[in-house]
Amino acid sequence: MGGAIFDTNKLIRQWKRSRRRPLDEYTREDAKAWAEELIRIYRTNLILTPVYLEFVGGVVERHEMELTRAFLNVFVILDEGRIRPEDWSKARQLAERIAPGSRPRGAIDCLIKAIAIRLRCDILTDDSGMPRR
Numbered sequence: 276m277g278g279a280i281f282d283t284n285k286l287i288r289q290w291k292r293s294r295r296r297p298l299d300e301y302t303r304e305d306a307k308a309w310a311e312e313l314i315r316i317y318r319t320n321l322i323l324t325p326v327y328l329e330f331v332g333g334v335v336e337r338h339e340m341e342l343t344r345a346f347l348n349v350f351v352i353l354d355e356g357r358i359r360p361e362d363w364s365k366a367r368q369l370a371e372r373i374a375p376g377s378r379p380r381g382a383i384d385c386l387i388k389a390i391a392i393r394l395r396c397d398i399l400t401d402d403s404g405m406p407r408r
Contacts, residue, residue, distance in 0.1 A: 278353070279317065279321065279396060279397040279398070280319070280321040280323055280326070280391060280399065281317070281322050281350070282387060283383070283387075284402050285317075286313070287333075288401065289312070289313040290346065298336075299338055303341060306342040306343070306345040307345050307346065309346055310346045310349035310350060311349060319399070321396070322347070323391070324355075324356050324357075325358075325383050325387050325390070327350075327352055328383075329383050330343065353396065354390050358386070358390065362386065365388075365392060366382070369385040369388055369389060
């Protein structure tokens with residue numbers, strides 16, 4: 276397939292950067308516009324299922340969930356919710372690999388990397404701890 280996918284931290288940074296007022300003052304249209312701006316900047320609209328889950332897993336309030344869904348619905352989930360056994364196996368390998376100078380590896384990051392490898396995608400991330408091949 277190829278292309279570039281957003282890591283969760285890129286979405287979170289955009290989400291926080293776009294807000295100047297209390298969250299309850301924003302609409303679903305505002306949230307869509309935040310996503311569209313990020314897509315324009317990076318020229319991709321792709322995420323993976325673990326990115327979606329990690330983002331919504333941080334939501335703690337009903338209105339925020341409405342905005343979050345509007346924001347995320349602008350993106351295309353490239354893996355279509357299909358996480359294969361080989362993705363879990365590769366994620367486990369990435370989690371167990373201790374390279375010189377390694378940092379802790381999060382389970383979701385390992386799964387994102389594993390799916391990205393299978394789909395031959397680059398990951399747009401600000402996380403220097405994202406597992407490498």
